[in-house]
Amino acid sequence: MGKRSKVIEKEEVVVRFSGDSGDGMQLTGTLFSYTSAIFGNDISTFPDYPAEIRAPQGTISGVSGFQVHFGHSEVYTPGDYCDVLVAMNPAALKANAKWMKPGGTIILDVDSCDEKNLIKAGYETDDPIIEDKLGDYHIVKAPITTLTKESLKDMGLDNKSILRSKNMYALGLVYWLFDRPLDHTREYIQKKFAKKPLIVEANLKVLSDGYNYGNIIQAVTPSYHIHPADIKKGKYRNLSGNVAVAWGFLAAAEKSNLQLFLGSYPITPATEILQELSARKDLGVKVFQAEDEIAGICTAIGASFSGSLAITTTSGPGLALKGEAIGLAVMAELPIVIVNVQRGGPSTGLPTKTEQSDLMQALYGRNGESPVVVIAASSPTNSFDYAFYAAKVAVEHMTPVILLTDGFIANGTQPWLIPDLADWPEIKVPFVTEKIDDWHPYLRDPEKLSRYWATPGTKGFEHRLGGLEKDAVTGAVSHDALNHQRMVELREEKVQKVANFIPELEVIGEDDADLLVVGWGGTFGHLFTAVDELTHEGHNVALAHFNYIKPLPLNTKEVLKRYKKIVVCELNMGQFANYLTMNFPEFKYKKFNKVQGQPFTVIELKEHFITLLEE
Amino acid sequence: MSVESQIKFTDFKSDQSVKWCPGCGDHAILNSVQKAMANLGYSKEEVAVISGIGCSSRFPYYMETYGFHTIHGRGSAIASGVKVANPRLKVWQITGDGDALAIGGNHFIHTIRRNVDLNVILFNNQIYGLTKGQYSPTSKRGFISKTSPFGTVESPFRPGELCIGARGHFFARCIDKDLKHSVEMMEEAAAHEGTSIIEILQNCVIYNDKTHNAITDKAHSEDRTIKLEHGKPMIFGKDRNKGLVLDGLNLKVETIGQNGITEADILIHDAHCEDTTLHLKLADMEYPDYPVALGVIRAVKAPVYDQCVESQLNDVQEVSKIKSFKDLVHSGDTWDVE
Ligand SMILES: Cc1ncc(C[n+]2csc(CCOP(=O)(O)OP(=O)(O)O)c2C)c(N)n1
């Protein structure tokens, strides 16, 4: 390696790979994040791809991006603004220039900046750098297409295959920029194209040539240096929120000794959970790809009746379709987990973008008094934990549980310290097996108020369940007025009892903070980073982030009582704030809401909190 | 049937009083199901009776087995889940013409297409009974009901045609009050692996009384229906002198002894024939042009969904290196932080 002219020392860096949706940016970003993680940085990633599979080439709507945030200390978000942008065409530059940090580095494939592409991207002149006023950035005008062609000219590859390896050239150059080893990516290429030795050879060559190009331009290009992070020892792997959910259920199935059954219908951004579990036949998962979301949940309810750990996965529009069946599970008091990976709504809305606007639907979106447990995961990796606990609560309390995640944490990844299941709690399944005197289907556990689970095949416990109201004692159909009131109350109380089995709400920060920031679900990373930075800057701000929504943790009121100023931040019009108002009307809640299909940025949060502090 | 079995049909009766209207065809069907299950030697705990919503769907409450009265139209999806999760269970689905063919149409056809091993009993009274008398997807064109005071302007489904169109492999038809034949049909359906559909022509005394009378009435029934049996000639009529023959691509009713027709000219019923052409024609026959076909019209072997799910699991488990959660999380790309 040549001597580097200028090395920028950084605590943390955000890199965004951006190109046409056919340019392989998702793979490039993933490989880069792996290498950073293996190097020992903490990382957080987020893919950002168009709703259309192949949107018009070269246009802004066709831009596909992958952002990696990595650092010397822990990172909680994929980052708001980037230090380094790789733009494979003018559209990628146009779409992302506004997300650059001042003084950052932009690697642009200048070969792609022909008149046609510039027009498609919406540029009016032939110099996008001047037009977008990017003069203050380090611009690396790399002729990536030409260099890739040059690199492979003697390999006998067709033009299409050559152009397809452009992303490896860019990746090599970025590795140079951060002084990272190529080993992991080399291994990946060898494995992935094992059956096509020529492609392996070509990709490896392009990767190294991209790296070496860095040495050629080092005189004019700064490079970055980020130390490894000080993170907990152990074995790690990268995990996205969606895969984490799938694996959380696998863990719960193994712990409870139940067969896992998934009934589902594909829908963005939840499909990956269905795909991941479909591949897990080796672990005995039964997956039923149903004809629609209603059948998805109904097959799961049937499987629950049969004694499986039954789940269904979907996004907002699918949750709407499942409403009536969730009510059936409430009435029949059968365990089931409904995962809703929230996206922008209403209707088809913004299918590939994130939002938290299904909270009220999860809590109340059914006919009748229809209480269910609602839990929200708050990061890609803790989606594993909350899927596990959602299953545990469902089974142990014989209740439907809605697990909320969102497009942001579902697609984002983080390094995950691989757990040992032996350290995880037991899941006690309330099956009945031996004859119990006076048994009836609505006999309840006195502590939890939950029924017992008698599954077909068990002799002596034959019984009928159904959506009609049941007599509280005999379990027979009953239209009695007072009995109905009693059953409605029992079902609500049963859900409230779950509060005795979940952790208390934790507050990050001081009891006397001038501002309590409240959030729930997938906004944790941004809220935490904002509060953490403000604290380091000398402000007294605290954060209370909720994962258990219904029932709320037992100490919720006690926590809220401590603070004079409370701001509830969420990616909707204020649904959780309204829910808190309903539960604790004695407190005043300020709202900070954003409904743009995008996560919060740390910067906008900090600005807003400072204004509140100054009020 | 199985003389050895100890179980009696009364063992399948629950302690709940049956609440259908006096004279409703559902009473007879309940008896037939209980008789069939006793004949089949079922034990109570291995049976799950799943229904949707409708008069007919109250059925599970009257059965001393496992039962689930679910939501309107979704019975086949829930029954599919029950069966796929535990293929050792005998899963019977009870549904009505509205439940199965209107709100539940999508689940009905997809269950049939997948061929989940369910015995589906479709109570066809050509009316919405529980909601007190609106026309249904099987009501005849022009049918007058509370929601069609001037007659319907839509054509009905023919359940047999729909079943076969959805690639069904078992379809039978019988009449509510013919217990002996109904029990036979149920036993055949139970013996068939895969989705079996039995359409029972059921009388709703209150909202659609005598709708099937033209064919079910004792005085005419033998002339206006034909009881198909696999391997037997398609002969019917009080005098057993009428039969079905092929006329070009169509079926035709002939009288034996007229126009030179002998018994040898009459078609032999082959319920096991893979090709659907003749089964469709038989299922679609309507009075007065034809006798209505009763009996097992189609019973063809095919791969069964719930069995295939299990065997695929077994196949993958045999070769996969991943045997536990631990194996899974340690597979693929991992790294150590020291
Ligand atoms: C979602 C929903 N929509 C409508 C109804 C009202 N409903 C109950 S039963 C029924 C029709 C039943 O007809 P069918 O399935 O033929 O059963 P039958 O009563 O005739 O046996 C309707 C429309 C309901 N219970 N649920």
Ligand code: SF4
């Ligand atoms: S309304 Fe009709 S179908 Fe319903 S119970 Fe009465 S007779 Fe039977």
Ligand SMILES: [Mg+2]
């Ligand atoms: Mg009906």
